[in-house]
Amino acid sequence: MKKNILMIGIGLIGSSIALSIKETTKNAIIVGFSHNEKELFGAKSHQIIDKINLNLEKAAQEADVIFLCTPVSVTLKLIQELSTFSLKESVIITDVGSTKVEIMNQAQVLLDKGYTFIGGHPMAGSHKSGFLAGNKDLFENAYYILVPTGNEMNEQMTCLTDLLTGTRAKIVILDAYEHDQITGILSHMPHIIAAQLVQQADDLMVQNPISKKLAAGGFRDITRIASSDPKMWTDISKSNAVILEKEIDNWLVKLSDFKDILKSDKEVEIFNFFERSKKVRDEIPVHKEGTIPGFHDLYINVPDYPGAIAEVTAILAKVNISLINIKIMETRDDIFGILRISFKNEKDLFLAKEAVAKHTPYESVIN
Numbered sequence: 303m304k305k306n307i308l309m310i311g312i313g314l315i316g317s318s319i320a321l322s323i324k325e326t327t328k329n330a331i332i333v334g335f336s337h338n339e340k341e342l343f344g345a346k347s348h349q350i351i352d353k354i355n356l357n358l359e360k361a362a363q364e365a366d367v368i369f370l371c372t373p374v375s376v377t378l379k380l381i382q383e384l385s386t387f388s389l390k391e392s393v394i395i396t397d398v399g400s401t402k403v404e405i406m407n408q409a410q411v412l413l414d415k416g417y418t419f420i421g422g423h424p425m426a427g428s429h430k431s432g433f434l435a436g437n438k439d440l441f442e443n444a445y446y447i448l449v450p451t452g453n454e455m456n457e458q459m460t461c462l463t464d465l466l467t468g469t470r471a472k473i474v475i476l477d478a479y480e481h482d483q484i485t486g487i488l489s490h491m492p493h494i495i496a497a498q499l500v501q502q503a504d505d506l507m508v509q510n511p512i513s514k515k516l517a518a519g520g521f522r523d524i525t526r527i528a529s530s531d532p533k534m535w536t537d538i539s540k541s542n543a544v545i546l547e548k549e550i551d552n553w554l555v556k557l558s559d560f561k562d563i564l565k566s567d568k569e570v571e572i573f574n575f576f577e578r579s580k581k582v583r584d585e586i587p588v589h590k591e592g593t594i595p596g597f598h599d600l601y602i603n604v605p606d607y608p609g610a611i612a613e614v615t616a617i618l619a620k621v622n623i624s625l626i627n628i629k630i631m632e633t634r635d636d637i638f639g640i641l642r643i644s645f646k647n648e649k650d651l652f653l654a655k656e657a658v659a660k661h662t663p664y665e666s667v668i669n
């Protein structure tokens with residue numbers, strides 16, 4: 303029997319989930335709804351969705367599963383609106399919002415009507431928006447957090463996790479508060495800090511335009527996410543404001559402590575500050591199940607001339623090492639490009655590093 307999946311919002315996340323479902327759930331019909339018709343027709347022509355339904359009530363009534371893939375403030379309104387419709391009794395409603403407490407509280411209106419709501423949040427994404435940035439592999443190896451209410455039946459939970467197998471993400475169950483605390487520090491604070499750092503740099507760039515050209519790897523690495531959608535981050539910040547206010551206070555105290563040790567020229571304390579961070583960062587598991595998604599990546603500095611990439615891949619082929627992914631990173635515009643090559647295991651990664659060092663003049667690092 304066909305399974306009717308309604309995707310409300312076909313942006314980066316909605317389209318990536320739709321594409322991943324199409325990979326594994328052959329009986330799924332993906333119906334798209336959003337406030338933006340042009341986007342819907344675009345998504346249909348790219349075969350991300352199978353059908354368009356511009357009537358939300360009708361689309362929701364026909365759905366077996368509803369994914370809310372909209373900015374958090376819109377998701378809150380849509381939950382309210384869905385609760386006024388007469389939906390299938392067995393319907394599963396889920397979302398992908400980056401915060402969970404406010405959304406789970408709002409979902410009570412659906413539970414009151416006897417509907418099932420399971421909160422969701424795939425912990426991967428990008429600073430890009432819109433269906434053209436969608437990618438069926440976006441969530442591979444990432445964690446996909448689910449927040450049950452306790453009211454859902456086991457079969458409904460299984461139905462949702464089965465539907466998500468195409469994402470190749472790892473499902474993790476959390477409660478809403480725990481979720482917002484963790485993502486507050488691991489996802490929301492980094493976005494606030496990156497945004498503020500860019501503004502601080504902007505002041506300098508206005509005073510001294512040459513500084514614009516001098517931003518190097520460090521600035522790029524820490525500020526990529528400042529290019530994310532401001533609407534999405536306004537919603538996330540407002541929705542997680544209580545936790546973020548506490549974390550910002552904590553940040554200000556810690557930064558002020560650093561200022562004090564700097565001011566009093568306490569070299570050992572300054573060293574300890576950086577040493578502790580390095581130790582913690584280096585120990586976060588990268589290749590196993592950990593905070594940082596596991597890939598076996600080699601970063602190679604390659605000169606910007608035709609054939610340089612082919613030269614590297616030819617060497618890998620010669621020593622019989624297969625790669626699983628290759629990407630030119632957007633980290634440096636001039637002189638060098640960074641080539642990121644992913645391998646299927648650690649052994650191949652180290653063999654590749656050795657081969658690049660032996661047969662090419664290019665520097666490479668394992669991250």
Ligand SMILES: NC(=O)c1ccc[n+]([C@@H]2O[C@H](COP(=O)([O-])OP(=O)(O)OC[C@H]3O[C@@H](n4cnc5c(N)ncnc54)[C@H](O)[C@@H]3O)[C@@H](O)[C@H]2O)c1
Binds near residue numbers: 312372373374423433
């Ligand atoms: N971007 C990420 O890295 C990321 C990762 C995980 C979760 N999320 C969460 O996923 C959700 C979607 O983010 P995204 O990156 O896909 O954003 P996006 O801007 O790419 O897509 C948003 C979608 O919502 C639709 N939309 C906006 N207002 C609407 C309305 N009033 N009615 C119906 N549709 C409306 C847009 O048309 C678009 O299809 C957000 O809640 C975000 O917090 C984002």
Ligand SMILES: O=C(O)C(=O)C[C@]1(C(=O)O)C=C[C@@H](O)C=C1
Binds near residue numbers: 427428489527
């Ligand atoms: O990689 C990025 O660009 C992201 O910001 C993705 C990111 C994050 O890691 O903070 C952003 C918001 C989401 O809710 C989950 C993932």
